[in-house]
Amino acid sequence: MTNHDRSAAMTTVTVPAGPILGPDALDLTLTSVAAAPLALRVYPDAANTALRAAGEPTHYYAQFSALTLARRADGHCDFSMTAITRRDAKTPTSSASIIEYIGGTGTFTTTTALPDTAREEITQHLTQNKVALPPSIRELFTHRPGDPAPTLTTVPVIRSTIDVHLAPTTPGRSTEPVSLQHTTTGSIETQAHNTYQLTCGPLTTERIVTSLRDGTSLPILVTDTVTEQFHTGATPLSINLLIDLDRVHDALLSRSPSGEALTACDISAALKNSAAVGAIRIDNTATTTIKADLAHWIINSDPAKAALITASRDVLFDPAPLPATTTDTPIWLGPLRDVSVTAKRDYRSVGSLLRHPLTLAGPVTFTRTLDADFAELARIDKSEIGRYLTIIDVAGF
Structure with missing residues (x-):
C-alpha cells in the first residue's frame, strides 16, 4: 500500500x-x-x-x-x-x-x-x-x-x-x-x-x-x-417509463382548454392525473419488478417528470401566445423553465406508448x-x- x-x-x-x-x-x-x-x-x-x-x-x-x-x-x-x-x-x-x-x-x-x-x-x-x-x-x-x-x-x-x-x-x-x-x-x-x-x-x-x-x-x-x-442508496435504480402520449395530451388540454399558457401547477397536475389512470407507468416486464407504491412515487418524482417533458416536448406542447399567470419555474420543468407553453393545438394521435429509459442514482428530488x-x-x-x-x-x- x-x-x-x-x-x-x-x-x-x-x-x-x-x-x-x-x-x-x-x-x-x-x-x-x-x-x-x-x-x-x-x-x-x-x-x-x-x-x-x-x-x-x-x-x-x-x-x-x-x-x-x-x-x-x-x-x-x-x-x-x-x-x-x-x-x-x-x-x-x-x-x-x-x-x-x-x-x-x-x-x-x-x-x-x-x-x-x-x-x-x-x-x-x-x-x-x-x-x-x-x-x-x-x-x-x-x-x-x-x-x-x-x-x-x-x-x-x-x-x-x-x-x-x-x-x-x-x-x-x-x-x-x-x-x-x-x-x-x-x-x-x-x-x-x-x-x-x-x-x-x-x-x-x-x-x-x-x-x-x-x-x-x-x-x-x-x-x-x-x-x-x-x-437511492448505493445501488442505482434503472427503469423504463411507458408513456401514453395521447392520454397525457388530453390531461394537459383539460388544464388549458382555451389555449392559455400552462403554469407549472397545471403541468404537474396533468402528469399526476395521467399517472393515476395508468397513462404514465413503469415497464415491469424486465427482470426487476417495481412494487406499485414505489412505482407511483418514482413516476411522480422530479426526475421522472423532467424525463417525460424532455422526451415529449415537441409532441405535447406549443409556444403560448401570452406568459403564464404565475412565474414559478421548478427544476423538473427542464427545457420548459424559460418558455411559456400550452397544450399542442394540432396534436396528432400517436396511438402507441413511448418507452423512455430513466436511471436514478444518488440524490433524487420530489416536489x-x-x-x-x-x-x-x-x-x-x-x-x-x-x-x-x-x-x-x-x-x-
Missing part, C-alpha cells in the same frame, strides 16, 4: 447520504408537541446500515404533512391580529351598538421545525423499536443496545415557494384588496420559519375577527410547495405541497382570545 493509499484509507469516513427514496417511512402521531396529536413521517438515511457498521450514529429525517403555527417564547401560537373599529355614534353604547370595521393588521408565523419535545418523542420510538415497519426499510431502522443514539433532522428542502391568499368569499359578497407578504428567517435547509404580514380593509378584518371569536377556520390560505431531496393548518387557533379557549386579538375602538376620534 502506498502512502497515498494509506492516507485515503485513514480519511475514509461514513457519512449520512440522505433519506431513502420511496413511499415507505415510519408513521408517527406525536402527543407531546401541541394541544392536538401531530402526524408526521420519519425516513431512515439510505446509508444507515453502513453507518451502524462503522460505529456511527444512524440518522433519520422527519417530514411533516402540514405547516403549523410556530410558538412564541411564552409557548402560545405565533399569531396576532389588530382590528380597528368604530361604534356608530348615533347608537347608544350598549350591546346593541353597531360596530363598523375600519381595517386591520396582523402577523403570524408557520413552521415545520422540530421542537425539542418532538425530537425526544421520536428518538424514543427509534431506540425502542416499538412499531411495525415495512420490510423494505426495516433494516435501516435497526437499533441495538449499545448503539450510539440516533440523530434526527428534517427532510432536506432545496427549494420552497410560498403562496398566501384569502379564501374565497361567499358568492355575491364584495371583495377588497389585501396585502399579504411573507419573509423567511433562517436557512432553507432547515425548513425555517415563515412570517407573514397582513394589511386588510374592513371586510377582511371582520372575517378574521369573526373566525377567531366563533372558533372557525381562518380565511387565510397558505401553501408551501417544497422540493425535498432523497437518495409536494403543504397546506397551513390553523386548527389550533379554532380550539383556543375564548378566555384566551385576548392573546391573539386586539380591538382598537376609535369612536372618540
